[in-house]
Amino acid sequence: MTDTLSLTDAELLDQITSEVAEHRVFLYMKGTPDEPRCGFSNQVVQILKLTGAEFGARDVLPDPRIREVLSGWSEWPTIPQPVSYTHLTLPTSDLV
Numbered sequence: 001m002t003d004t005l006s007l008t009d010a011e012l013l014d015q016i017t018s019e020v021a022e023h024r025v026f027l028y029m030k031g032t033p034d035e036p037r038c039g040f041s042n043q044v045v046q047i048l049k050l051t052g053a054e055f056g057a058r059d060v061l062p063d064p065r066i067r068e069v070l071s072g073w074s075e076w077p078t079i080p081q082p083v084s085y086t087h088l089t090l091p092t093s094d095l096v
Contacts, residue, residue: 004063012069020083023056028070029080033057041080048082055082 004012020026025048031037033045037059048055060066060079071077 001058004066009065009069012063012065013073016066016070016073019056019058023054025053025055025082025084027055027057027080027082028060028066029057030059030061032059037061038080044080044082 002015004015007015027033027041027044027048029036029038029041029044031041033049033055036042036045045057058066060070067079070081074081074083
């Protein structure tokens with residue numbers, strides 16, 4: 001996984017679109033699938049695992065700009081953000 005701290009905002013957006021393109025579902029979350037750091041992220045991970053969905057994930061906590069750039073791209077302000085390869089953001093754990 002690419003270290004985003006050295007990327008410009010434009011490069012970070014390219015990284016986000018690349019991650020989404022490479023996975024049918026990609027989860028931007030607090031923590032990791034093995035160690036979620038918020039209850040909502042944990043709920044989404046558990047649901048995805050329960051359904052057998054294959055997904056990629058990125059922890060947004062190390063670089064606050066991920067959240068800013070992602071929210072501008074997806075037009076959804078909260079984390080977790082499960083994103084499908086069609087750029088459909090599935091808002092938080094409420095809908096999942």
